[in-house]
Amino acid sequence: MEEIYVDMKPPKAADPKRSRNQTGPRSSQRSFHSVILCLGLLSVFLLVGLIVLGVLYRDSAADLSATKENLTKERDRLQTLSKQKKTCPAGWKMFSCSCYLLSNESGSWNKSREDCRSKGADLVVINSAEEQTFLSTFTNKPTWIGLNDIQTEGTWMWVDGTPLTQSYWSTNQPDNGGGSDQWGEEDCATIRNSENTLWNDLPCTSYLQWICEKLP
The missing domain is CATH 3.10.100.10 (Mannose-Binding Protein A, subunit A)
Known part of the structure; x- marks a missing residue:
């Protein structure tokens, strides 16, 4: 019985370096793809934001220009009226x-x-x-x-x-x-x-x- 136990050898432990070599590349590749995806989504969001801001700025600039033009016309009209000499009818x-x-x-x-x-x-x-x-x-x-x-x-x-x-x-x-x-x-x-x-x-x-x- 003693000889049987002596001859038995424990199983070899898994080589940690080998395990890392098998899983490392796949994990790195997935992380790289995730980063690329996040950057792509971020770029899309930034582009959409810039487009929205551009549209809002254009509309605001157009409204401001129209308001300024209307104010200028009203000012000119009032100035013209104030410059017109008011007169009374004959005999008054x-x-x-x-x-x-x-x-x-x-x-x-x-x-x-x-x-x-x-x-x-x-x-x-x-x-x-x-x-x-x-x-x-x-x-x-x-x-x-x-x-x-x-x-x-x-x-x-x-x-x-x-x-x-x-x-x-x-x-x-x-x-x-x-x-x-x-x-x-x-x-x-x-x-x-x-x-x-x-x-x-x-x-x-x-x-x-x-x-x-x-x-x-």
């Missing part, structure tokens, strides 16, 4: 940005307003001390302006619907006739009175000249 006088016309006839306040509106205007609305000074030299006698308190006594309104905030009433005016039945209700305003160039209230049925105002 210009002051500041408005045209004014003193009527050749006399009539009630309502008739005067109808006449102004038939001319594309309305009775004058006085907005500044400069306009008041101009209009006081525009006429030399009491003349209708676009101011009244017809709707509510004591609440004076301009014909454009704005309330009176800056006034140029003569002393003790408006007085609504001073409470005398002789004159009746005085609900319409004039520029100038018998004493000065300030405002006065008179019955709206009085026959006076009037001042129309409109834009050029």
